[in-house]
Structure formats: structure tokens, C-alpha cells
Amino acid sequence: MIHEVDEALRTLIRDEALRGTDIEVAFEAPTKDWAARRNAPTVNLYLYDIREDLRRKSRGMVNEYNTDGTVAARHLPPRYVKLSYLLTAWTQRPEDEHRLLSLLLLGFIKYEAMPKHVMGGSIAELGMPVPMTVALPPPEDRAFADVWTALGGELKPSLDLVVSTPVTGVRFPAAGPAKAGVSLHADGDEPVHHSPVVGTEEEEEPRVAMRRERRVP
Incomplete structure (x- = not known):
């Protein structure tokens, strides 16, 4: 310089x-x-x-x-x-x-x-x-x-x-942009990956219920 x-x-x-x-x-x-x-x-x-x-x-x-x-x-x-x-x-x-x-x-x-x-x-x-x-x-x-x-x-x-x-x-x-489809999760849990909704509303409801059961209260 x-x-x-x-x-x-x-x-x-x-x-x-x-x-x-x-x-x-x-x-x-x-x-x-x-x-x-x-x-x-x-x-x-x-x-x-x-x-x-x-x-x-x-x-x-x-x-x-x-x-x-x-x-x-x-x-x-x-x-x-x-x-x-x-x-x-x-x-x-x-x-x-x-x-x-x-x-x-x-x-x-x-x-x-x-x-x-x-x-x-x-x-x-x-x-x-x-x-x-x-x-x-x-x-x-x-x-x-x-x-x-x-x-x-x-x-x-x-x-x-x-x-x-x-x-x-x-x-x-700078860090790269955050990846779409990954949500935050509690300690000890695995991250929840959101996939595009395929099928009817009746088929989707059990999937939502399963995700809720896995979350820590």
C-alpha cells in the first residue's frame, strides 16, 4: 500500500x-x-x-x-x-x-x-x-x-x-440463503421438512396430525 x-x-x-x-x-x-x-x-x-x-x-x-x-x-x-x-x-x-x-x-x-x-x-x-x-x-x-x-x-x-x-x-x-421447506424445531427433535401437498384434504389431515404428535409440548 x-x-x-x-x-x-x-x-x-x-x-x-x-x-x-x-x-x-x-x-x-x-x-x-x-x-x-x-x-x-x-x-x-x-x-x-x-x-x-x-x-x-x-x-x-x-x-x-x-x-x-x-x-x-x-x-x-x-x-x-x-x-x-x-x-x-x-x-x-x-x-x-x-x-x-x-x-x-x-x-x-x-x-x-x-x-x-x-x-x-x-x-x-x-x-x-x-x-x-x-x-x-x-x-x-x-x-x-x-x-x-x-x-x-x-x-x-x-x-x-x-x-x-x-x-x-x-x-x-455471507452465508447462503436459507433452504425452503425447513422449519425450526425443539432441541432433540429432527427438523420437519415440508413437502408440497399432494392429494385431497382428507389424505393430508393424518399427516398434519402425525407432525403435531412428534412436537415437544
């Missing part, structure tokens, strides 16, 4: 935000060692936080139907997981990095959700929206300075990109 979001973001950057450029897209942690090895203009998408999006959590069951309208299975509703990316640009000059960040910001901010044409795999099969935000203030329990400190690098201009991706719920196959 996470790798599918990675590929969708890579496609969105290359085909739309930075279309016509040869900028590399990387997902490695932007540490000092990584920056020293870099030898080409690069956009880095570092996944630094994964947590459930509790605002989108729902309860109940979702029905899956057969072509004849009967229930084939029931699902727990999809859960949403927030994937937070630290989006940075790496070039030889700060001015070029700012230009790339501007293009990235304009490329992402026009979407409230990931475009369907860039999604693939299990997420696309769900057919549900994949909300996306960019450059929003981080939660109170998370600061970008702390992320850079953990990476061992110096603070750098960046965009906070958050994708809330749905994760399919557990599937419970």
Missing part, C-alpha cells in the same frame, strides 16, 4: 509538477551522507511519519452484492492511514531549490485528493478518494526541526505532504 502511494507521487511529480525536466525523485532519508553522494538535481520525498487518520474512521459493515442483488459478503469499512512526507529540493544553488519548491507546491496544491489516473494496485481497486494536503501546519506533537535533528542534518526549506490512503477492511463471506 505504501509503495503504491510512492509510485503515484513519483508519477505526479514527473508527469505534471516537473514535466519536461530530468529531475530525479528519491525516497531515501536526506542525511548528510546522502546529500554528499548526490550528484544531480533531486527532489526528495522522505516518509517520516505513519499513523491512522482517526478523523476518517467509521463503524458498521459494508455490503458486497452479487449480480442478482443478494449479499455476497460484508466488509469492515476501510481504515485510512496518513502518510507524511518531507518534500525537499536539492541543487547547487538555493535559488534553484526555491524554484523547484514553487513548482512542486503549485503542482500539488491544486488537488484535494490524489488524481485517479496516477493511482494503481489495491488502492485503485477500492475506488475510493485518496485525500492529500500540502504545506499545512504540522500537528502540535510534531515539528520539522525535530525531523531534521533526527536525520542529523541542517534545517532546510521543505513542504509537508500528507496523503490519507484507504486500507481495505476484513471481508466476511
Whole structure:
């Protein structure tokens, strides 16, 4: 699921935000060692936080139907997981990095959700929206300075990109329809099978009486 979001973001950057450029897209942690090895203009998408999006959590069951309208299975509703990316640009000059960040910001901010044409795999099969935000203030329990400190690098201009991706719920196959002609019975009794009535009313009356005698008072 996470790798599918990675590929969708890579496609969105290359085909739309930075279309016509040869900028590399990387997902490695932007540490000092990584920056020293870099030898080409690069956009880095570092996944630094994964947590459930509790605002989108729902309860109940979702029905899956057969072509004849009967229930084939029931699902727990999809859960949403927030994937937070630290989006940075790496070039030889700060001015070029700012230009790339501007293009990235304009490329992402026009979407409230990931475009369907860039999604693939299990997420696309769900057919549900994949909300996306960019450059929003981080939660109170998370600061970008702390992320850079953990990476061992110096603070750098960046965009906070958050994708809330749905994760399919557990599937419970539905039981088949009840068989016609079987009625409930008391403990210890055999089920009573109803057959179509054949013959006259006089012939049917003894059968009904026999069934009544077998039932527990």
C-alpha cells in the first residue's frame, strides 16, 4: 500500500509538477551522507511519519452484492492511514531549490485528493478518494526541526505532504440463503421438512396430525 502511494507521487511529480525536466525523485532519508553522494538535481520525498487518520474512521459493515442483488459478503469499512512526507529540493544553488519548491507546491496544491489516473494496485481497486494536503501546519506533537535533528542534518526549506490512503477492511463471506421447506424445531427433535401437498384434504389431515404428535409440548 505504501509503495503504491510512492509510485503515484513519483508519477505526479514527473508527469505534471516537473514535466519536461530530468529531475530525479528519491525516497531515501536526506542525511548528510546522502546529500554528499548526490550528484544531480533531486527532489526528495522522505516518509517520516505513519499513523491512522482517526478523523476518517467509521463503524458498521459494508455490503458486497452479487449480480442478482443478494449479499455476497460484508466488509469492515476501510481504515485510512496518513502518510507524511518531507518534500525537499536539492541543487547547487538555493535559488534553484526555491524554484523547484514553487513548482512542486503549485503542482500539488491544486488537488484535494490524489488524481485517479496516477493511482494503481489495491488502492485503485477500492475506488475510493485518496485525500492529500500540502504545506499545512504540522500537528502540535510534531515539528520539522525535530525531523531534521533526527536525520542529523541542517534545517532546510521543505513542504509537508500528507496523503490519507484507504486500507481495505476484513471481508466476511455471507452465508447462503436459507433452504425452503425447513422449519425450526425443539432441541432433540429432527427438523420437519415440508413437502408440497399432494392429494385431497382428507389424505393430508393424518399427516398434519402425525407432525403435531412428534412436537415437544
